[in-house]
Amino acid sequence: MIREELGLPIDSLLSLYVGGIDPRKNVLFLLDVFEQVVSKFPDAKLVLAGNHKNDKFYPGFSARLAELNLGSAVIQLGFFPDEKLPKLYQAADLFVFPSLYEGFGLPVLEAARSGLPVIAGNNSSIPELLGVDYPLLSDNNLEEWSSRIVQLLESQTQREKLSELGIVRGNMFSWDKTAESTLKAYQRFTELGAM
Numbered sequence: 001m002i003r004e005e006l007g008l009p010i011d012s013l014l015s016l017y018v019g020g021i022d023p024r025k026n027v028l029f030l031l032d033v034f035e036q037v038v039s040k041f042p043d044a045k046l047v048l049a050g051n052h053k054n055d056k057f058y059p060g061f062s063a064r065l066a067e068l069n070l071g072s073a074v075i076q077l078g079f080f081p082d083e084k085l086p087k088l089y090q091a092a093d094l095f096v097f098p099s100l101y102e103g104f105g106l107p108v109l110e111a112a113r114s115g116l117p118v119i120a121g122n123n124s125s126i127p128e129l130l131g132v133d134y135p136l137l138s139d140n141n142l143e144e145w146s147s148r149i150v151q152l153l154e155s156q157t158q159r160e161k162l163s164e165l166g167i168v169r170g171n172m173f174s175w176d177k178t179a180e181s182t183l184k185a186y187q188r189f190t191e192l193g194a195m
Contacts, residue, residue, distance in 0.1 A: 002091045006084075008075065012045045013153045016092035016116070018085065018107040019050055019099070021057050026098040026121075028064050029140055033098070035068045036146035041153055045073055046096070049080040049088060089114035093159065094152055097121070100139055105129050113170030117162035119148055131169045134162070 003010050015034070021027045027048075034046045052058050053076075065074060080088060089095070095111035097120040102108070105125050111118050112130060120126045122136035130136065137144050152159050 002087050006077075006087060006091055008047065008091055009045060012043050013041070013094075014045050014047050014092045015094045015096045015119075015149060015153075016047045016049070016088065016111070017096050017098075018080070018088070018111075019097070021050065021052050021055050021061050023057070024099060024101050026100050026140070027061060029142075029145075030096060030098045031061075031064050031068055031070060031074070032142060033096075033145040033149065034073060035070060036142065037149050037153075038070065038073045040146070040150050044149075044153055045075055046070075047075045047077060047088075047092060049077045049085075051079040052076065053078065085110060086114060089116045092116055094119060094149065096149065097126075098139075098145070099123075099126075102126060109170055109173055112166030113173075115163045115167050117152060117159045118166055119145070119152065129169070129173070130166070134165055134169065 001010065008014060015037075017027065017030060019025050030046070034044070037044050052061065065071065089111055095108070095116045095118045097105070097108050097111075097118065099105070099121065101124045103125060105120075108118055108120055108126060109129050118130065118134070120130070120136055121139045123139055127136060137148060152162070
């Protein structure tokens with residue numbers, strides 16, 4: 001079983017976050033959200049993957065984690081190699097991404113393409129990645145975020161619906177398509193320059 005292989009709890013519902021902990025990523029807000037989630041759904045776990053302990057923002061993160069008394073509900077995996085990320089996405093029940101700004105949002109796309117339901121903010125590049133039909137949340141709305149996470153943890157049907165939307169949308173993006181588009185753009189600019 002994938003969870004056993006990764007050292008994750010087998011019987012808990014897992015919400016996954018992959019990324020940094022700088023203020024733009026809004027992870028302290030995610031901890032506040034998860035405090036409310038755990039009060040309504042005690043078996044929920046938040047899994048964090050990233051090289052956080054070497055980050056200059058880790059002391060503030062660690063202090064907030066202790067202040068909220070979330071130690072047993074938050075699993076810090078540390079650095080997670082790219083080649084193992086697909087297994088991590090398969091092991092989780094939800095992907096949570098409270099970032100306030102993303103130039104592209106690769107973790108969101110990776111999670112969606114893997115079929116993991118995504119909970120993310122309606123900002124920057126995220127709406128373009130997930131599409132107009134995907135329900136996105138208001139930034140820093142504690143009640144909206146915690147309610148949505150609980151709702152999805154309780155409903156396999158809703159998770160499956162978001163999973164299907166995410167796979168369809170995620171498959172619209174690929175490195176091959178990116179290379180083709182880039183090549184076409186270069187060709188177009190070369191033609192314009194020759195005129």
